[in-house]
Each structure stands twice: as structure tokens, then as C-alpha cells.
Amino acid sequence: MPADRVVSAVPTPRYAPKPPEPPREPRTPPVVEMLRKALAWRQELDSGAVANQADIARREGLTRARVTQVLMLLRLAPEVREYILSMPKTARRPAVTERVLRPLLQIESHDKQVAEICRLNCGE
Secondary structure: OOOOOOOOOOOOOOOOOOOOOOOOOOEOOHHHHHHHHHHHHHHHHHHOOOOOHHHHHHHHOOOHHHHHHHHHHHHOOHHHHHHHHOOOOEOOOOOOOHHHHHHHHOOOOHHHHHHHHHHHHHOO
16 A cells, blocks of 8 residues: 555544534423423312313313323422422423322322432432
8 A cells, every 4th residue: 555545444424423412491390380280270170260170181182191190299298399399490301200209199198208309309
């Protein structure tokens, strides 16, 4: 092989490299939006603005089961709800999600719910 030729073991790329993704805009965590929705739906049900959960489901384009899941968030201790509603906007995935909260909904004691959310959030 002549000395003036460059040989490379790395093939040239077929496609241009992807440009770096712009940083994500901070947004409200979905669990905060779900809890706000649950509070609004409960208010509508209590005031008689809607007759039942099926009416909410039809209006929102959801199943009745999903409406029930969202309304179950109201079983959380007031301190846990307050913590969730105070969660800041973030560009990253929040540590507390609706799925993480589902086991807490089965705990009757508000003190145990608060202890569990602290354990989950502090990683203890």
C-alpha cells in the first residue's frame, strides 16, 4: 500500500449524525394534574353538576374504571395530597408517580401513608 493513502478501520457513517436534542422544558408532573382533576371531579359530583362517574367518563373520553382510579387519589392523606400538589415543574421524570402511589391507596392509616411517602421519597 502506498504511503500517501490513509487506511481506516472505522467505516464512514452512512447518515449524518443526529443533532443534539434541545433541553426539555420543565412541566407539571402528571400525578399533580391527575390529583387536581380528581379534586375537580369530586367537587362536581358533590355539587350535583354531574350525576355520576359514568357522566364524567363520557365527557372526558375515559373509561369508568379510569375515572375511579383517578378519584382513588382522594384516599391519600391530606399531607400526602399537599406534598403532591406542591411538586415543582421538572424536565426530568418525577420520583412520585401515580403508579408509585397506588400501593399507598390500600393503606387505611394516614400516618402510615405519610411514613411510606417519606420512605419512598427519601429512599430509606
